[in-house]
Amino acid sequence: MPLNACELEIDLFCHGLRVPDDVSLAGARGVSRTRAGLGSGLELAIPAGSRLKREIWVNAPVVERFATLSPYRLSGGPDRYEIVDDRDATRYAVRLPPEPTWYARLTSREIPMHRIGVLQGTYLAIYANPTCAFWNYSPPANCKFCTTGQNVGPNEASVKTIQDVVETCWAAKEESGITFVHLNGGFQGSKGLEFITPYVKAIKNQVGLLVGVQLAPERDFTRYDALIAAGVDHLSFCIELLDPEWFARICPGKARVHGQSLYFSAMAHCVRRMPYGAVSGEIIAGIEPVAKTLEAIDRITGIGAFPTVCIFRPTVGADMEDWPTPPYHEMRTVMEHVYASCRRHWLPVGAAPNIEVSLVVNPDETALLAERTIGFWAYEAYRRIARLAAGPVFRRRMFPAA
Ligand code: SF4
Structure with missing residues (x-):
């Protein structure tokens, strides 16, 4: 079959x-x-x-x-x-989507735009901050599945000015029809949110896109309030793993500097201040026992955020490059659970226009795994209404303010 x-x-x-x-x-x-x-x-x-x-x-x-x-x-x-x-x-x-012609164009600083941002699905992905500080620790404290420290610089510009980012966003919006740009930056001490806020303001004011930010959590939650005031549309928190021992083993820097509870409390703070469905928690499936992954999904939805679940990929160059990939049947179970958990909390997943993320199984895609029950159709009807109702709101938020 x-x-x-x-x-x-x-x-x-x-x-x-x-x-x-x-x-x-x-x-x-x-x-x-x-x-x-x-x-x-x-x-x-x-x-x-x-x-x-x-x-x-x-x-x-x-x-x-x-x-x-x-x-x-x-x-x-x-x-x-x-x-x-x-x-x-x-x-x-x-279908193999074509490479955008703007990839080869230069920003006014003469940086090829593909070294500023790339399309990952239908959205623009930009690593905006300086290289994640966990890569500078001795011994290294980077997450074992990650290769950021090898990529920022060699494969993409290590410095991306606001102007570089704005120009690349413009090109991607005009020529590839993107609606969303995702800015990430790993661990930046207590300076990550402060650093990224002017980027968010510039994109919102000069380009008019939905903007997401993903950074390690910071303890001063007023910085999240400032970012929300600057117009950020989405915030995500990479918890990665729920089991404390697995978390410490795979994400030594996060375990030592932040601890898991900070991820959940920062997420909860942002959920209280942003529209329902605007905050997400990211985890990796296929490393810790599946039961823990299912529990992590429920913790995230219980807070009112939606789960983004990456299937573990032993990327070339990563410390975990020789680890096995997870079995299909376990990952199918995880993704079925994503749908059930989102449905239980009436999360309006898939409401934002034209955001198809190629790196993960998007929560709304997991509808294809669900049993067709009355509950399924009720949730699908709700999601459809949420999408229609959110349309004018997103259109307004994608209008350049300047
Ligand atoms: S915090 Fe993010 S960027 Fe830094 S090592 Fe971990 S996964 Fe990589």
């Missing part, structure tokens, strides 16, 4: 994708490793069925060792691509 689009997305994250030498990727988005390294795969879009009229975006792992052993193989060429499952010869039509 063929997998549906969300199931295929999960299995691609677990197995990766082989790209034979004779398959041309001409015109497709290049494979590059920026930010934490999660987006170091091949960007593709899977049709989710004619009734849904949408595509599911996946950044499929292609360069990692496990991907070379994948049962999935890309076939075809620029006119029509397919993914073939060599276990049973099932074929899935996919």
Whole structure:
């Protein structure tokens, strides 16, 4: 039985994708490793069925060792691509989105725009702050799955001025039709929120986009209030793992400097001050026991935030590069739970326009895994109404203020 689009997305994250030498990727988005390294795969879009009229975006792992052993193989060429499952010869039509022409353009500081930001799905991703400070610790305190310290500088500009960012946002908005830019920056001591706030103001005032920020939590919560006042639309907190021992082992810097409770209290503070559904908690599935991942999802939704769940990817160059990827059936269980947990808390997931994230299974995509019950249809009707009602609000928030 063929997998549906969300199931295929999960299995691609677990197995990766082989790209034979004779398959041309001409015109497709290049494979590059920026930010934490999660987006170091091949960007593709899977049709989710004619009734849904949408595509599911996946950044499929292609360069990692496990991907070379994948049962999935890309076939075809620029006119029509397919993914073939060599276990049973099932074929899935996919689309390889083209590389935006603005990638090669220069900012007024003569920096190629792809070194400022890249598309990851339908949104623009920018690592805006200086390199995460955990990479400068001795011994290193970086999260073991992360490669930020190897990417910022070699693969992307280490300094991105506000002007660089504004110009790149403009190009991505005008030419790629983006609605959302995500700014992240790891751990910056107590200066991360202060540093990023003028970037948020400039994008809101001069470009007019929805803006998300993801930084390690800070103890002075008034800085979140200032960021919200500056117009930020989304805040996310990377808790990564719930089990304290796994957290300390995989994220030594976060465990030593922040502790898990700070992530939850900062998240709760922002949930109280932002519209329902504007805050998220990010975790990684496939490292700690699944029961802990399910518990983490419920902790996040219980606060009133939505869960963003990354399937563990042993990225090339990371300390965990030789670790195994998680099994499909466990990840399917996790993603089913994402849907059930969001539904239990009536989280309006998927309400924002045109935000398809290729690095994770988006919470609204997990609807494809859910049983069709009365509760399912009631929640889907609610989500539809929430999306329609939020339309004018988001349009207003995407209007440049200056
Ligand atoms: S906080 Fe951890 S995951 Fe985030 S950039 Fe720093 S080392 Fe990487």
